[in-house]
Amino acid sequence: MNTLIAIGAGIAVVTGIGAGIGIGIATGKACEGIARQPEAEGKIQKNLILGCALAEATAIYGFVIALMIIVMLQ
Amino acid sequence: MNLAEELIEELNCEVVFTLHVGSIEIPVMESVVVTWIVMGILILLSVFLTTGLRTQNISKKQACAEFIYEKLTSMVGGMLGEEAKQYSGYLITVLLYIGLSNIIGLIGFKSPTKDLNVTIALAVMSIILVEGAGIYQHGVRKWLKNFTKPVAIVTPFNILDVFTRPLSLCMRLFGNVLGAFVIMELLKIVCPPVIPAIFSVYFDLFDGLLQAYVFVFLTSLYIKEAVE
Numbered sequence: 245m246n247t248l249i250a251i252g253a254g255i256a257v258v259t260g261i262g263a264g265i266g267i268g269i270a271t272g273k274a275c276e277g278i279a280r281q282p283e284a285e286g287k288i289q290k291n292l293i294l295g296c297a298l299a300e301a302t303a304i305y306g307f308v309i310a311l312m313i314i315v316m317l318q
Numbered sequence: 319m320n321l322a323e324e325l326i327e328e329l330n331c332e333v334v335f336t337l338h339v340g341s342i343e344i345p346v347m348e349s350v351v352v353t354w355i356v357m358g359i360l361i362l363l364s365v366f367l368t369t370g371l372r373t374q375n376i377s378k379k380q381a382c383a384e385f386i387y388e389k390l391t392s393m394v395g396g397m398l399g400e401e402a403k404q405y406s407g408y409l410i411t412v413l414l415y416i417g418l419s420n421i422i423g424l425i426g427f428k429s430p431t432k433d434l435n436v437t438i439a440l441a442v443m444s445i446i447l448v449e450g451a452g453i454y455q456h457g458v459r460k461w462l463k464n465f466t467k468p469v470a471i472v473t474p475f476n477i478l479d480v481f482t483r484p485l486s487l488c489m490r491l492f493g494n495v496l497g498a499f500v501i502m503e504l505l506k507i508v509c510p511p512v513i514p515a516i517f518s519v520y521f522d523l524f525d526g527l528l529q530a531y532v533f534v535f536l537t538s539l540y541i542k543e544a545v546e
Binding site for chain 1: 532
């Protein structure tokens with residue numbers, strides 16, 4: 245039973261892949277934008293932080309679910 | 319298994335003491351008491367900074383207070399935009415509260431934001447403010463009509479938004495604070511002496527303040543959208 249719980253929690257944390265790819269793409273594009281227009285850095289940074297927070301949320305949901313699987317099912 | 323027990327212990331919020339009002343018993347949770355401490359710190363700080371204000375020949379203390387106020391108002395006011403500027407007071411308060419309660423874990427208290435009830439309360443307050451701002455700005459009829467914009471077919475999603483927004487707000491804050499805490503605990507077990515202190519700067523200080531900023535940013539974005 246414990247092994248199954250561990251596997252389930254592990255699968256839930258796989259959501260991190262999506263967040264990683266999303267934040268990577270967002271940061272890459274932000275760098276391109278800043279390189280092209282250095283004067284827009286402030287605005288780009290603000291939107292980047294917002295986008296990263298939104299993308300990161302999926303990973304956080306996965307983490308919360310994994311933690312709940314471990315804590316509730318034991 | 320030691321870690322799992324410790325995690326469960328951290329997830330459970332303990333009852334510190336029970337208030338007796340007549341025959342009703344009100345359990346007072348740990349997060350409430352820590353919230354009182356956060357409130358106390360903020361109130362004392364603001365009373366200390368705002369005593370003896372003058373218009374000319376200002377003291378260093380007053381300059382500091384003015385600097386903090388200017389920075390915070392311009393930051394939150396910039397996020398809210400011209401039309402919704404009157405809500406910046408509430409958002410600054412939330413920013414200070416979440417920021418301080420995220421980093422109060424550094425001095426040994428249990429962060430109130432690690433309790434799911436606190437973040438749910440904050441998110442519900444936010445969504446009430448967002449919808450209230452929409453009603454105040456447009457009136458009930460136009461507010462209801464705004465649900466069918468831009469096309470009528472998105473109405474169910476717009477209604478769903480009212481429930482998913484606070485859910486994602488509270489889960490994001492809770493998950494981030496708890497995640498940072500769990501990673502710090504693991505680090506403390508794996509390599510005890512120096513390395514956790516370095517990571518603590520990121521996970522406790524930077525991440526805690528960033529999450530407060532993100533919470534306020536998203537709320538202000540929703541308000542801005544609602545009053546448009």
